[in-house]
Amino acid sequence: MSVYNHRPMVPAPQNRIVEMLDTIKAEFDQLAQEAYVCKSQRDDFEHKMNSQIQEMNNFQQSIIELERSQQALKKQYEDEIARLRQQLEQAQARAGHPNMPSSAPSGIHPSQQQQQQQQQQQQQQQQQQQQQQQQQQQQPTPPNIGPASNYFGGIMNAHGSNQPPGLVAPPQMGESQHPGYPPSAQHGPPSGYVNGSGGPSAPPPTSQQGLPGGHGYGYPPRVGGPGTPSSQSAQLPSESANAKRKSGSTPGMxxxxxxxxxxxxxSMSTSKPLxxxxxxxxxxxxxxxxxxxxxxxxxxxxxxxxxxxxxxxxxxxxxxxxxxxxxxxxxxxxxxxxxxxxxxxxxxxxxxxxxGHEQDIYSLDFSRDGRIIVSGSGDRTARIWSMVDGQCLHTLRIKDMEQKDPGVTSVAISPDGRYVAAGSLDKMVRVWDTHSGVLLERLEGHKDSVYSVAFMPDGKTLVSGSLDKTLKLWQLGTNEGRGYGAERDRSKGPCKMTFTGHKDFVLSVACTPDGNWVVSGSKDRGVQFWDPRTGQTQFMLQGHKNSVISVAISPNGRPLFATGSGDNRARIWSYEQM
Incomplete structure (x- = not known):
């Protein structure tokens, strides 16, 4: 036996290298986490700074407007005072009394002269007050920088009263107060109604102006363009509130x-689908x-x-x-x-x-026919509700036990109403059958939580946006999204295309009604238009100062879409095919 047989036991340095690599990895993860925290703090600080700057600008603008208005009023009052003094001097000159006599005229006691001067001063003050009141009635009130200085003031005052909004009108304004009377038995004609003298009747009080002109959903249309059908029923607009609208009311309505x-x-366009x-x-x-x-x-x-x-x-x-x-x-x-x-x-x-949900509700979507609504919640479920009776038709549960946090972040109903798609925090998109509530597909491929899903107009493809900074286009009905665990063939998948280009989390996705564009909003503060056929970015829209949280396309085919952001701004954009 050789004394050197212990040499094969030397692989200790290799273990040390592994330990050092683990240490380096841990430090790198810690640095990455600190960098993420610093970035979040920077974004928060920038958001607060922008808010403060905006408030200061608004305050400065209000002060400038107030100062300008005060200067105008001051100049007007000074001119008025000068004019009144001139008139007073002329009147005193005609009466033979100087403006500021050094001594009392002969024949008049000094006390009597003082009384006359006091009376003249009182008359001047009364005249000035009357003229000022008339001027204030003719001119608008100068701007105020208080809490009720803008359009919100009326709302705040309305909510401050004991009467909540939406209550039934008093008897002279509401038909429901006299259910036993025919329409002609009301206590007066409706506002905007032409009275017997040929002129319009007096408008109602300000708090009652702008009342609607119909019941339920059978409201008559207002006078509009050529595409607006004429109404068979009468309109009851208030003349003071709706001066531009024509009154077609009839007596007794x-x-x-x-x-x-x-x-x-x-009117419905003839080009719309059935x-x-x-x-x-x-x-x-x-x-x-x-x-x-x-x-x-x-x-x-x-x-x-x-x-x-x-x-x-x-x-x-x-x-x-x-x-x-x-x-x-x-x-x-x-x-x-x-x-x-x-x-x-x-x-x-x-x-x-x-x-029925046990946690916060993060997403809602109506079906095209409006009969059902689907909701997604952090309680690992999506629920399908009936709009007829408000009952829960199906509870779509995520039953994957191996997933730690499969809370539902986004839901969408296919255009034909057959499928419900849900994105969740466990990086998956699941598709259920609407009528049976059966899980049809589990779409895997994202590397982080899925925050938004949307169906394409054909109902056979689905778009998802994730925190991994990508969008994915999925093909449904390929049977490649079925199965669990080892039963699935992960070498294949229903993912048709991956859209890359955002620099941060993708928080919202939407599809245009013609299916030509996919629109996405991201934490990188940008909105991108994608071509679903090539997966390429066509153009990027910038303007928001914080994350673009929501994107919504006009459903009636008009080339408009809206974006909502963490900068407390909602923007409406238009687009057109070049």
């Missing part, structure tokens, strides 16, 4: 209850027909205000997702209280409350 909106349904709905809805609502308690206005826009009065005001209730019904009459909202509220926008009330 009663106004509708307060707190409703007049949707102006236009089963599509009329445009109508919010896009054609006359702003003047919306009660003041239900809207917030800007110089070229207005927004509806829907508020659940039954929710306690002891804290915040974040709304995670919203979705309009295809006809635009309903709005679904998913909040962190695990409930889905279906709002009847025209009536300013909640139609249904859908309960």
């Amino acid at each position: 009663a106004p509708p209850p307060a707190g409703q909106i007049v949707p102006q349904n236009r 089963g599509s709905t009329a445009p109508g809805g919010l896009a054609d609502v006359d702003p003047e027909s919306v009660p003041p308690s239900m809207k917030i206005e800007g110089h070229d826009w207005f927004a509806f205000v829907l508020q659940d009065e039954n929710v306690p005001n002891d804290g915040d209730l974040y709304i995670r997702s919203v979705c309009f019904s295809p006809d635009g009459m309903y709005l679904a909202t998913g909040a962190e209280d695990k409930q889905i509220r279906i709002w009847d926008i025209a009536k300013n009330r909640i139609r249904n409350i859908l309960s």
Whole structure:
């Protein structure tokens, strides 16, 4: 036996190299995490800085406008005072009394002269006050930088009262107060109605202006362009609120209850496919027909205000997702209280409350026919609800036990209503059958959580956006997305194409109605248009100062789309084929 037999036991340095590599990897991961934290802090700081700068600019602009208005009023008052002094001197000269006598005239006691001067001063002050009041009535009030200085002031005052918005009008304004009376038995003609003298009747009070002109969904359309059909029923617009609209009301027609909106349904285009709905809805609502308690206005826009009065005001209730019904009459909202509220926008009330989820609701989508709505939640489920009775038709559960966090982040219904797709935090996209609730496919390929899914118009392809900075185009019905674990052939897959180009997380995706474009929004603050046939970026849109969280395409074929960002801005864009 040789004494050198212990030499083969020397592989210790190799183990040390492995340990050193592990140490280097751990340090690299720690540095990467610190870099991510620093980047997040930088973005947060930049966002706060931009917000402060914007507030300072607004404050500075308000001060400049206030100063300008005050200077104008000051100059006007000085001119008026000079004119009054000149008139006073002329009057005193005609009366034979100097303006500032050094001594009392003969025959008049000094005390009497002092009384006369006091009376003259009082008369001058009264004249100045009357003239100032007349000028203030003729001129607008100077701007105020207080909390109620803009369009929000009316809304704030409305909500500050004890009467909640959307209540039924008083008897002289609401038909529901007199259910037993025919329309001709009302206590007066509706606003805008032509009275017997040939002129319009007096408009209602300001708080009642802008009432809608119909009940339910049979609202008559307003006077519009050539594509707007003429209405068979009468309109009841308020003359002061809707001066540009023509009144076609007839004697005896009663106004509708307060707190409703007049949707102006236009004619359906003959080029639309069978089963599509009329445009109508919010896009054609006359702003003047919306009660003041239900809207917030800007110089070229207005927004509806829907508020659940039954929710306690002891804290915040974040709304995670919203979705309009295809006809635009309903709005679904998913909040962190695990409930889905279906709002009847025209009536300013909640139609249904859908309960069943156990965690926050992150995504909602209506079917094209408006009969069902699907929701996705952090409780590992997507649920299909009936819009008829508000019942849960199917609960689509993620049953993969090996996945640690398969919360649902995004849901979408195919155009034909046959499939429901859901993206989740476990990097997968799952597709279920809408009618049976059976899982059809599990689409794997993303390297990070899937945050957005959208069907192409053909219903056979699906687009997904992920935190791995990519989009993927999936082909459905290939049977390559079936199976679990070892049963699956991962050498094949239904992924047709991968879109690369974003520099950060892809947070939202959408498809144009003609299927020619895929639009995506990202944390890199950009919006990109993709060609689904080649997977190439066609152009990039910039302008947001924070992550583009949401992208929505106009469903009626108009070349418009909207983006929502973390910079507290929503932008509406137009596009056209070159």
